[in-house]
Amino acid sequence: MNAQPQSLLLPDPLPLDGGAELARVEVAYETYGTLADDGSNAILLCHALTGDQHVASVHPVTGKPGWWERMVGPGKPIDTDRFHVICPNVIGSCMGSTGPASEASDGRPYAMRFPVITIRDMVRAHVALLDVLGIDRLHAVVGGSMGGMQALSLAANWPERTERVLVIASTSRHSAQNIGFHELGRQAIMADPRWQDGDYYGGEAPDSGLSVARMAAHITYLSEEALTAKFGRNLQDRPDGTKGAKSFGFDADFQVESYLRYQGSGFTRRFDANSYLYITRAMDYFDLAEEHGGRLADAFAGTTARFCLVSFDSDWLYPTSESRHVVHALNAAGAAVSFVELSAPHGHDSFLLDVPALDRVVQGFLA
Amino acid sequence: MNAQPQSLLLPDPLPLDGGAELARVEVAYETYGTLADDGSNAILLCHALTGDQHVASVHPVTGKPGWWERMVGPGKPIDTDRFHVICPNVIGSCMGSTGPASEASDGRPYAMRFPVITIRDMVRAHVALLDVLGIDRLHAVVGGSMGGMQALSLAANWPERTERVLVIASTSRHSAQNIGFHELGRQAIMADPRWQDGDYYGGEAPDSGLSVARMAAHITYLSEEALTAKFGRNLQDRPDGTKGAKSFGFDADFQVESYLRYQGSGFTRRFDANSYLYITRAMDYFDLAEEHGGRLADAFAGTTARFCLVSFDSDWLYPTSESRHVVHALNAAGAAVSFVELSAPHGHDSFLLDVPALDRVVQGFLA
Incomplete structure (x- = not known):
């Protein structure tokens, strides 16, 4: 509108x-x-x-x-x-x-x-x-x-x-568990070598860390029931066309894996990792x-x-x-x-x- | 014994x-x-x-x-x-x-x-x-x-x-939420540049990623009530001796943050990151x-x-x-x-x- x-x-x-x-x-x-x-x-x-x-x-x-x-x-x-x-x-x-x-x-x-x-x-x-x-x-x-x-x-x-x-x-108020989930997200960002103590502007951003932080947060935003209803243990179709089969590898076999990876990587296009640190800190405080x-x-x-x-x-x-x-x-x-x-x-x-x-x-x- | x-x-x-x-x-x-x-x-x-x-x-x-x-x-x-x-x-x-x-x-x-x-x-x-x-x-x-x-x-x-x-x-069977938490841990490990597609033996191990994975898992091992009873919103004493005060920085202010960081880093001394990938995969399957x-x-x-x-x-x-x-x-x-x-x-x-x-x-x- x-x-x-x-x-x-x-x-x-x-x-x-x-x-x-x-x-x-x-x-x-x-x-x-x-x-x-x-x-x-x-x-x-x-x-x-x-x-x-x-x-x-x-x-x-x-x-x-x-x-x-x-x-x-x-x-x-x-x-x-x-x-x-x-x-x-x-x-x-x-x-x-x-x-x-x-x-x-x-x-x-x-x-x-x-x-x-x-x-x-x-x-x-x-x-x-x-x-x-x-x-x-x-x-x-x-x-x-x-x-x-x-x-x-x-x-x-x-x-x-x-x-x-x-x-x-x-x-x-934020509970200990709330703080815990945020802290793990912050640690994921800070562990990304591209984070560079926050001085990454103009260079590569710590997208890997931010993506992991977002994945963690996203799990907490949905109920277990919602995840089960939406994805359950459904498998992705394989790139070679095989319908819903396990890869016996580390690709995203399960739809929920693919979904979370997508949520994580999509988020990095629109959000700044340092902002994520500061805002989660404000919430924890x-x-x-x-x-x-x-x-x-x-x-x-x-x-x-x-x-x-x-x-x-x-x-x-x-x-x-x-x-x-x-x-x-x-x-x-x-x-x-x-x-x-x-x-x-x-x-x-x-x-x-x-x-x-x-x-x-x-x-x-x-x- | x-x-x-x-x-x-x-x-x-x-x-x-x-x-x-x-x-x-x-x-x-x-x-x-x-x-x-x-x-x-x-x-x-x-x-x-x-x-x-x-x-x-x-x-x-x-x-x-x-x-x-x-x-x-x-x-x-x-x-x-x-x-x-x-x-x-x-x-x-x-x-x-x-x-x-x-x-x-x-x-x-x-x-x-x-x-x-x-x-x-x-x-x-x-x-x-x-x-x-x-x-x-x-x-x-x-x-x-x-x-x-x-x-x-x-x-x-x-x-x-x-x-x-x-x-x-x-x-x-592993639920979608169970798989989600494991996947975020695996992504944290694989996002660590020291992981090197798994070929890190003899060099530096992806300890940062493994530590984040462990933090995530550790939150799921404890109940919200247990975290609240154990830590609540209790603050750490500051290095300068100040009793339980916020740092207005990104140190581990809350005891739960310090605890999770300790759990994460301690884990890397005794566990191999690739083993974490393989065993979580087995559980998800x-x-x-x-x-x-x-x-x-x-x-x-x-x-x-x-x-x-x-x-x-x-x-x-x-x-x-x-x-x-x-x-x-x-x-x-x-x-x-x-x-x-x-x-x-x-x-x-x-x-x-x-x-x-x-x-x-x-x-x-x-x-």
Whole structure:
């Protein structure tokens, strides 16, 4: 659909949780729909780890449709006939917002000189963007997965900025297992000799390592049931035409192997390995309770926003118990909150896929 | 304890499922306890993916105790005062049995010229070993994880060779998710430029890739609950003495990161990367039903052995449903089978850890 791809330079340096300041912060974003004269219909949409601002527009690198075309558009659950949707690329990423591949003040890419950022830092950049755009108070902030972390962080740290908070398939903190999977991805990237301590710009990128990292992550995005339903133990047809036979070699015999290799290598065309390091680090650092003295309910003290949390029964990355944990804290803080666990077979990726019940929840909550 | 480390050359070439024959097959093994005059007290113990024959003896590389010291020994559940325990290193491995690091007929290591093997090929070598040792019929075959696959394969393909079959935390086939995790490990190894298409012997080994593969596997061996209980989001103390603080860098801040890195790098000292490729491939190829016309019950037709299957409620690698699937097939085949799901917090690795209920089941079944 007709997106407005835009980018702007934040007027002030961005203070970061790590103590540094980031100067000359560019934020790339897309908008959909028209902002009402009173500014009351803005929705901030926050993307996930490897997402970007191309919510419902063709991706400039892959040529594929936007990642939430099914959800965002005229007459869709996030109805752009009614709402003005703003989706910024998070800082640390690689689709136009300032990140490790961006030029530092010396004209060379930051690479690993880029400061380690947090989810709150990403949201701080979003809020600075909203300031520039003149949007004081959002109709809603919406996000799935890491997008949900941003929505929670905005609700906790800038409670006056939004009326509604919609958090899908997310968590208020990364578990040891979550951290473990990310760490293995980072080690795969850093083990790639092309990584060169992050100074690979202008040369060959550490695609092998990034591809392995993506394969690992991708397994966690799907349920065991979804993988079984989609691939099971089905074999690929062999290059010589033999139908579904084992090669007794190390080619991709199983369809699931071929699929994961494809997911891994395809990802390297559109994503920067250093961005993967920084964003996974931000997610691993995320612990909303810790930011607020150790008690999650205190993160939401005095909030007047309405919350909606959605989990999926097949999501083992951020299982329902994580959403319930947030709901209990919101209850303890006296916040208005609704919560639903949806049944969907796809695992964590359900939030991106065809789950009509999710459409209804999103549409109803934003109405 | 007092193991008898031994090795022998099989008298005949070993026919393989892939169609080739493996000549001059060496089988390294350890024995514990004394074989009865009538040969009736032998137990074949089958090790897991990265296990070896050092069940209850000090590992020659790491200097650590054997991997099942708690289970095997005088007066222990597998009582070496009563039983003669034989544990062979599987072919394809790297602890003495013929594998990719072994010399081929041209005097150079096989490397990737080693044929792709199956679980049944491993068991075929075990049976050839038993033939040489003069053991016609085992008191029991016992194994956990990949060891359980070998036990099932022996029961299905050489049903006359054992009276009892004890299968712990295992499966009759690898799922798409199981294959996915293995494939990502293989890709990590093959992406390491030191791998050199497998021809790294005598030079630097692909330790970085192997380490990443091990990290991935290790996450699957533990339950989310176990990782949370053991590490949670606990931070490491910093090298400068700061107690548990974030570095805002890419050091191992979280204890779980440090643990996984240690598991990964420690593994490379004792294991050969090509062996990891071959053994994971054998596990991925494992599908006992497929070997027997597609119906698992047919794999056990006419068996007279008694079976015992044990699963752990926190094992998400080979969950209880996989054991139950085998039990249903054994029921359909009219076999004598007992089955228990044990409650243990550790995940798949429970079979190696302190689970007293497992000790009682093992002891009772072998009595």
